Amino acid sequence: MQEAVFRPIPAEPRQAKVRVHLNVRDISKLGWKRSFQVLWAVVKGMSMTWRHLFRKPVTFDYPNQKRAQSPRFRGVHRLQRYSDGKERCVGCGLCSVVCPSNAIYLEAAENTPDNMVSHGERHARFYQIDMLRCIFCGFCEEACPEDAIVLGPNWEAASTHRDDFIYTKERLLVPLEKKDEWFRRGMTWPGEAPDTVPTSTDLPEYYMKLKKKEERKKKKEAASA
Numbered sequence: 001m002q003e004a005v006f007r008p009i010p011a012e013p014r015q016a017k018v019r020v021h022l023n024v025r026d027i028s029k030l031g032w033k034r035s036f037q038v039l040w041a042v043v044k045g046m047s048m049t050w051r052h053l054f055r056k057p058v059t060f061d062y063p064n065q066k067r068a069q070s071p072r073f074r075g076v077h078r079l080q081r082y083s084d085g086k087e088r089c090v091g092c093g094l095c096s097v098v099c100p101s102n103a104i105y106l107e108a109a110e111n112t113p114d115n116m117v118s119h120g121e122r123h124a125r126f127y128q129i130d131m132l133r134c135i136f137c138g139f140c141e142e143a144c145p146e147d148a149i150v151l152g153p154n155w156e157a158a159s160t161h162r163d164d165f166i167y168t169k170e171r172l173l174v175p176l177e178k179k180d181e182w183f184r185r186g187m188t189w190p191g192e193a194p195d196t197v198p199t200s201t202d203l204p205e206y207y208m209k210l211k212k213k214e215e216r217k218k219k220k221e222a223a224s225a
């Protein structure tokens with residue numbers, strides 16, 4: 001049987017050898033051409049750092065500053081109203097049928113002469129969207145014959161509670177006092193003012209920058225032609 005070999009414990013722990021790959025002495029050994037290349041790389045790197053120190057930051061101080069959204073951005077839904085305050089939704093259920101995620105649940109009820117909620121025969125008594133299921137495809141907006149459901153510009157839908165992602169009718173419906181002010185798309189009720197769609201001039205900073213860039217590009221192209 002082989003005897004166990006005990007190695008003596010070193011008196012002092014071994015020091016790890018640290019290799020410095022490049023120091024001033026090494027540079028002098030490199031030859032003038034290679035040394036110049038190394039120093040040039042350092043100068044180039046540092047100049048980049050200094051340039052960025054004085055540049056306007058590209059990041060935003062969220063939530064104090066918010067980036068403008070594209071007019072075609074599809075965020076959290078809204079249930080629209082006519083300017084007389086009535087709901088656009090007539091409870092037809094097309095949005096629910098077309099939804100590929102099965103995120104919309106609604107129950108329709110008849111309008112009565114005492115309770116005309118919409119201009120149609122029926123209205124949505126109960127309407128709910130599960131935002132955790134929604135993939136923001138916009139099919140519901142496309143399918144809606146009344147332009148009642150639209151995907152608005154709100155993208156701040158984060159929460160730590162699952163229940164907060166169930167958007168009930170009360171949360172989706174445009175508040176009465178904001179019915180004209182809020183962004184609307186689609187058809188209007190007879191006699192209503194035409195719908196207002198935000199244009200690039202409504203979203204100043206970002207789009208004006210893009211516009212200027214495009215103009216500069218066109219000028220350059222025209223000058224070179």
Ligand code: SF4
Nearest residue numbers: 099134135137138140
């Ligand atoms: S955007 Fe698409 S996934 Fe979301 S509720 Fe509408 S149809 Fe469903």
Ligand code: SF4
Nearest residue numbers: 089090092093095144
């Ligand atoms: S939102 Fe539009 S498609 Fe959906 S039930 Fe109402 S009217 Fe019909």
